[in-house]
Amino acid sequence: MTFLTTSDQQQLYFKDWGQGPLVVFIHGWPLSADSWDDIAAAVAAAGYRTIAYDRRGFGRSSQPWQGYDYNRLADDLAEVLAYAGAEDATLVGFSMGGGEVARYLSRHQAKHVIKAVLIASILPFRLLTQDNPSGTPAEHFAKTAQAIRLDRPHFLQRFFKDFFGMSLLSQPVSNELMEWMRSIALQASSRSTLSCLDAFSGTDFRQDLAAFTMPTLIIHGTEDQTVPIESSAYLTATAIPQAIMLEYQGAPHGLFATHRERVVQDLLHFLAHVPTPPQHSSH
Numbered sequence: 631m632t633f634l635t636t637s638d639q640q641q642l643y644f645k646d647w648g649q650g651p652l653v654v655f656i657h658g659w660p661l662s663a664d665s666w667d668d669i670a671a672a673v674a675a676a677g678y679r680t681i682a683y684d685r686r687g688f689g690r691s692s693q694p695w696q697g698y699d700y701n702r703l704a705d706d707l708a709e710v711l712a713y714a715g716a717e718d719a720t721l722v723g724f725s726m727g728g729g730e731v732a733r734y735l736s737r738h739q740a741k742h743v744i745k746a747v748l749i750a751s752i753l754p755f756r757l758l759t760q761d762n763p764s765g766t767p768a769e770h771f772a773k774t775a776q777a778i779r780l781d782r783p784h785f786l787q788r789f790f791k792d793f794f795g796m797s798l799l800s801q802p803v804s805n806e807l808m809e810w811m812r813s814i815a816l817q818a819s820s821r822s823t824l825s826c827l828d829a830f831s832g833t834d835f836r837q838d839l840a841a842f843t844m845p846t847l848i849i850h851g852t853e854d855q856t857v858p859i860e861s862s863a864y865l866t867a868t869a870i871p872q873a874i875m876l877e878y879q880g881a882p883h884g885l886f887a888t889h890r891e892r893v894v895q896d897l898l899h900f901l902a903h904v905p906t907p908p909q910h911s912s913h
Contacts, residue, residue: 631643631690632646633690636705636709638697640686640692640694640697640706641691641692642684643684643689643690643691645681645682646679646681646714647674647679647680648677648678649677650678650679651678651718651720651901652679652681652716652717652719653673653679653901654680654682654683654719654720654722655669655670655680655722655724656683656685656724656727656730657684657685657726658725658726658727658750659823659826660688660786660818661688661689661811662684662689662690662814662817664814665811665814666682666724666886667682668890669890669894669897670682673898673901676898679714683710685703685706685727685730686702686703686706686822687821687822687823687825687826689814690817693822698822698825698826698828699829700729700733700833700835701733703729703730703733704730704733704737707734708734708738708741711743718742718743718744720743720901721734721735721743721745721747722897723746723747723748723749724751724885725750725751725752725856725883726826726829728748728749728752729752729753729830729835731746731748732754732841733833735841735842736837740844744844745845745847746842746845746847747848747897747900748846748847748849749850749893750849750850750857750863750883750885751862752835752862753838753862753865754838754866754869755834755836756830756857757771757831757832771828775824775828778820778824778827782823783812783816790808790812792855792856792883793811794882794883794887795851795853795881795883795884795888803884803887811884836869839869840869842869842872843871843872845872845904845905846870846872847873847874847876847896847897847900849893850862850876850877851877851878851880851881851883851888852877852878854882854883856882856883874904
């Protein structure tokens, strides 16, 4: 197993596949790099080097008591990029992982990044406030935290049904895949699960959006019950001048599984055919 040691002495597990231009995948909550396996393998097979890592507290990475704020998580991403010797990387963030992309770009001056991809991302701000009327009320997140504390395995079973758009009439993924995702989620510590819930529900990324100065692909499902498109992707696309917005009609939150082939196709097209402006050295 491959690990790197962060500046605060935590171990981050990562998978490093293929050769070519670098694409780094940042997973959603409460998953791990395993959720990217099929997509990362397809991108690697198409001639790219793909890195997917377990966020601290999740998967096989260290499970410290603290360090789950987005500044620290963005610094972890910076250390992954440095370890990889990144020059012209593309960052792909799913759901909570969109936050790391945004905070890395603003906090680390978008160093070594030429493209960004946001899939079902939590950007720009999840919380309902006076100046964010389309956000989700704080009580909703408090109820989620309470359900996790009470019975995390039971909470996750319900959570993934909405996540993948499962209902009596619609079965976009198998029960076995849902069980796999639940087992991945249970690898995380309860502390990191709750701390990251606080981080992604309460962090305001609206100021970070100015750092998206590179071509940015935004993919979001119109039936996303977990992160509604109206309060996320529509606002983010409006704020990023070089955004390409792809709406997946009828798609739920868990696009990486329900619409995997389409995500791979759109991702490869963006990587190969959307030009990047000339790079200026960053200081």
